[in-house]
Amino acid sequence: DIVVVHGALHLGQLNMGVDKPVRICQAREVRVVVDRKLPMHVDGEPWEQSACTIDISLKNKATMLRRTADARGTTIIQMQDTLDWARRADIINDEQCERIMVEAHRRADSVADGNRRLGTHRRSGSIGSLAFKSSSYP
Structure with a gap:
């Protein structure tokens, strides 16, 4: 899933479970062009990313577990x-x-x-199965 977080406050709300990220789409490959320094956050790890191009693609397929009470x-x-x-x-x-x-x-x-x-199931995911490649601008 490709999602948008609208800043630090929104990120805090997500971590507390009181809000949800804005879902844009699902994709196998994504290219993000960053033209200035931006704060980034992946799987709980924040950092400041300088200008670059980031190519994200599926690294491997993973079977996701879910509750099976039914x-x-x-x-x-x-x-x-x-x-x-x-x-x-x-x-x-x-x-x-x-x-x-x-x-x-x-x-x-x-x-x-x-x-x-109908709102009877809730699902969350991780982007740990994605491969990241970053290249800084010259």
Whole structure:
């Protein structure tokens, strides 16, 4: 997610959980052109960044964990256990197992997305799986 924070006060409100960042979009690659010194903050680490171009791209894919207190979540856990058994028994290979689980999570998430729109789920993320490259202006 690409988000905007409107200054130190807004950042403090975010850390206290009383406000939310402004979500702009989702992207696999982002280029940020910084033409002057700006305060930056990534995963809890603040710093002052001089003029530069920052290229941000996905570094690797990570499976995100979430609470599974409902029947659907229990079903996915049981499905994962079954797929692990099938993999150990050489019934399916690692790639097949991964593709099945990705599809199961996609389908469960599409149902959960409808619930989130109704305000029944809250989700947060980290940008720790992103790769950062920064180059200062000459």
